[in-house]
Amino acid sequence: MLRRNPIKIREAISRVMEFAEPTDIQYLSLLEANGYYLAEDLISDHPVPPFDRSPYDGFAVRSRDTLNASSKSPKLLKVVGSIGAGQIFSGVVGADETVRIMTGAKIPEGCDAVIMIEAVKEVDVDGEASIHVRRPIESNKNISFTGEDIEQGTTLVESGAYISPGIIALLATFGYNRVPVRKKPKVGVIVTGSELLDVDKPLEPGKIRNSNGYMVYAQTMRAGGDAVYLGKLSDDFNESFNFIASSLSEVDVLITTGGVSVGDFDFMPGILDKLGANVLFNKIGMRPGSVTTVAEKDGKLIFALSGNPSACYVGFELLARPFLTALSGAKQPYLEKTTAYLGADFLKRNPFDRFVRGNLSYNKGKFIVTPLGLDKSSVVSSLAEANALIVFPAGTKGYRKGMEVEIILLESKGISTDLFGMEEKGEGD
Numbered sequence: 328m329l330r331r332n333p334i335k336i337r338e339a340i341s342r343v344m345e346f347a348e349p350t351d352i353q354y355l356s357l358l359e360a361n362g363y364y365l366a367e368d369l370i371s372d373h374p375v376p377p378f379d380r381s382p383y384d385g386f387a388v389r390s391r392d393t394l395n396a397s398s399k400s401p402k403l404l405k406v407v408g409s410i411g412a413g414q415i416f417s418g419v420v421g422a423d424e425t426v427r428i429m430t431g432a433k434i435p436e437g438c439d440a441v442i443m444i445e446a447v448k449e450v451d452v453d454g455e456a457s458i459h460v461r462r463p464i465e466s467n468k469n470i471s472f473t474g475e476d477i478e479q480g481t482t483l484v485e486s487g488a489y490i491s492p493g494i495i496a497l498l499a500t501f502g503y504n505r506v507p508v509r510k511k512p513k514v515g516v517i518v519t520g521s522e523l524l525d526v527d528k529p530l531e532p533g534k535i536r537n538s539n540g541y542m543v544y545a546q547t548m549r550a551g552g553d554a555v556y557l558g559k560l561s562d563d564f565n566e567s568f569n570f571i572a573s574s575l576s577e578v579d580v581l582i583t584t585g586g587v588s589v590g591d592f593d594f595m596p597g598i599l600d601k602l603g604a605n606v607l608f609n610k611i612g613m614r615p616g617s618v619t620t621v622a623e624k625d626g627k628l629i630f631a632l633s634g635n636p637s638a639c640y641v642g643f644e645l646l647a648r649p650f651l652t653a654l655s656g657a658k659q660p661y662l663e664k665t666t667a668y669l670g671a672d673f674l675k676r677n678p679f680d681r682f683v684r685g686n687l688s689y690n691k692g693k694f695i696v697t698p699l700g701l702d703k704s705s706v707v708s709s710l711a712e713a714n715a716l717i718v719f720p721a722g723t724k725g726y727r728k729g730m731e732v733e734i735i736l737l738e739s740k741g742i743s744t745d746l747f748g749m750e751e752k753g754e755g756d
């Protein structure tokens with residue numbers, strides 16, 4: 328029988344990440360770029376705003392004209408023009424003159440302040456539009472200055488950043504009609520097992536519906552990959568071998584589920600062997616997902632995930648997810664890790680690092696994480712509400728409600744830079 332040497336999850340992650348080369352750069356329109364990773368630094372090539380402009384609807388004035396204005400003796404200014412955003416006042420504003428100006432319009436030459444519309448009285452003097460100013464205004468008051476938002480030459484976003492709606496706004500501001508991004512890696516998903524029914528089929532004795540295929544497809548998309556569902560293999564070695572061998576050439580990464588353990592129909596180890604793939608590991612000292620196997624063939628990785636739904640889910644999140652996110656060009660591909668208070672007892676011993684599906688919520692100023700469903704790798708029920716993995720390190724005994732635990736956030740776009748901060752906490756296995 329195949330020899331398996333369990334390694335620590337931290338080591339498994341680093342072996343996988345050694346193969347994480349970002350994909351090629353492609354150019355997308357700004358409407359398509361959301362959710363990709365930026366492939367070059369975004370540097371401001373002009374100041375923002377690019378000209379001094381009015382932050383209000385009002386009147387642009389020369390402040391010195393208003394020096395002696397008071398409510399008893401208002402200063403009369405003649406309105407010599409009117410501009411909206413996008414329009415330019417072509418002349419130079421002279422003594423006791425003002426220009427009616429709307430929010431966003433360029434400050435006319437000669438003016439050094441803006442008085443809001445509500446603060447003046449509009450009057451008609453011999454058929455000429457004028458305003459009464461009732462108090463002095465300081466120089467530079469109510470002006471949005473050139474570069475006050477962004478100075479020219481600033482690195483605003485670094486290559487490898489996740490393109491969020493806010494970054495889209497910056498890209499638009501600086502004229503990125505076409506945005507350099509990393510391609511989403513093409514990820515083939517294959518499920519194995521003669522017991523699997525298609526999702527539209529009624530149950531039959533001894534059979535179950537294929538849930539992993541759809542789950543892994545969705546996980547792949549969440550990880551920034553471009554998932555392709557390649558299909559379901561029945562328990563036939565040669566057929567499975569041929570299909571997997573030919574699928575590999577069509578994708579950047581291949582993910583299979585099932586058939587990685589030691590059963591009569593667990594063909595993945597034999598298939599990887601026959602392929603001549605370099606097995607990075609085939610056992611991890613963790614629960615669930617201990618049988619998670621990763622192999623490399625011609626520079627491409629094959630993630631052979633467990634068939635058990637929870638083990639499959641966790642194996643994907645810990646190993647495939649950072650890998651795919653790194654391929655997609657993320658500067659920081661790891662999920663964020665933080666701490667929370669346990670919402671219920673978890674009294675099992677932890678001979679291996681354990682990753683329990685949990686639901687993180689916020690209650691009265693505290694982050695509470697509650698273990699979900701049965702802690703068995705075969706269950707599917709624990710996955711629906713999982714937004715975190717609770718980390719119980721190997722060698723620990725049992726945790727009571729209210730204790731502080733480390734958690735990995737499943738819905739975050741990476742912030743932390745370590746390998747989940749997995750500390751070595753004794754062997755335990």
Ligand SMILES: Nc1nc2c(c(=O)[nH]1)N[C@H]1C(S)=C(S)[C@@H](COP(=O)(O)OP(=O)(O)OC[C@H]3O[C@@H](n4cnc5c(N)ncnc54)[C@H](O)[C@@H]3O)O[C@H]1N2
Pocket residue numbers: 518519520522523535536537538539540584585586587588589590593616617618632633634635636638704705
């Ligand atoms: N003698 C031993 N038996 C088992 C061991 C072991 O060490 N010695 N390890 C157990 C552990 S731990 C796990 S995890 C599983 C791993 O199983 P496989 O990866 O070989 O997966 P399968 O045998 O194909 O299936 C296991 C289980 O999962 C169901 N399954 C499979 N694919 C899907 C799918 N696409 N959707 C939903 N459910 C699926 C399958 O029907 C089985 O019930 O092995 C243990 N056994």
Ligand code: MOO
Pocket residue numbers: 613614615616617618619633635638704
């Ligand atoms: O690989 Mo199994 O899920 O360890 O639990």
Ligand SMILES: [Mg+2]
Pocket residue numbers: 585586587588589590592593634
């Ligand atoms: Mg099996």
